[in-house]
Amino acid sequence: MTQEQTIKRIAIFGSTGSIGTQALEVIAANPDKFSADVLTAQSNDELLVEQALKFNPNVVVIGDEKKYTKVKEALKATDVKVFCGEKALEEVAAMDCYDMMLAAIVGYAGLKPTLKAIENGKAIGLANKETLVVAGDIVMRKAVENKVPIIPVDSEHSAIFQCLVGETRNRIEKIILTASGGPFIGRKPNYLVNVKREHALQHPNWSMGAKITIDSATLMNKGLEMIEAKWLFNLKPDQIQVVIHPQSIIHSMVQFEDGSIKAQMGLPDMKLPIQYAMAFPRRIKNDFPRYDFKKVSTLSFEEPDSKTFRNLALATDALYKGGNLPCIMNAANEIAVFAFLRNRINFLDMTNVIEKTMESIPFIAQPSLEEYFESDGEARNFAADIIKL
């Protein structure tokens, strides 16, 4: 068998989510190229079982330990090994039954399994941006030490990655991260204060999990993505620019030292960056709908309003100051989004919670991994106390 004919064994961490289910669609459409060898889910046992019966993985993990017996029972006629609990995610990440991890768990919970996969020498397709926001220096250093490629799945970072193919000798002047602006583009605080969960969950261009959809509405998503880009592409903060592009056709751009700008374009569809990361360096033919210049003939751009969407200003601060500040910001954001989704705080309160937490947790300029874990915990407790969760 040549290298190209080998089937790549994919471990999907977070297989029941928006990214995870789309990754399985890509695998199902390309059975000669990929197999799904590990599937994990936090609580949706029914979908996990359905996926396991269809894809026959080596291993599944159900995070919620109460559901273990149910999953085990449902898969008893198969060879699928069933594990449960948080620790099992790391144990499975350390196994040899897969070639590439698709890191598609949402939030901080994705960090430890991804670190284990890197230590285990496995390539990473990285959807979980929080991993780099929390501990980007350590994650990237470990990837270099273990000669592990980290291929972005986030559409903006996939776009930049694609623009950089063939440009290894050329310096980046800056990158331009595009943002749709979310459902509340152009709105002011007097409107935002009354926004409800259901309204915030409607994204104009992308259908995604609940947390990232709220992050898109507050522009925290773009803030997290600036920090993600800093680590992935080894950039200085002032090389990262955000521009609002409501049509989501240009997924991001790179400007080189000669002033030339490369953009990667296409209809918004996460299956493309997922497929690109899994197949890199090859492109796979597909029948996804194509962008037609005659149908969407206007591509527009504007400055983000970081006075109204203050999360973007907070994230810029974290980007510049570095240390454990992005980790603190991320933890407070996870708590704030969780509280907003449960109607415990209003849309603008999310920013206040994050800001207070960032001001209160002690700054560490060069944290160890242990110190990142501690900062995350302290920030969560502090943010939860403010909200009285």
Ligand code: NAD
């Ligand atoms: P989602 O909420 O739809 O799915 C999350 C997955 O993670 C589920 O399988 C869930 O079972 C699992 N999970 C949740 N909490 C967990 C925990 N504590 N421990 C273990 N597993 C847990 O989320 P999503 O929209 O698919 O996003 C996944 C990641 O990809 C996020 O980091 C997000 O920022 C990033 N991302 C998503 C999109 C998108 O289009 N959805 C685009 C770019 C980046």
Ligand code: MG
């Ligand atoms: Mg993105």
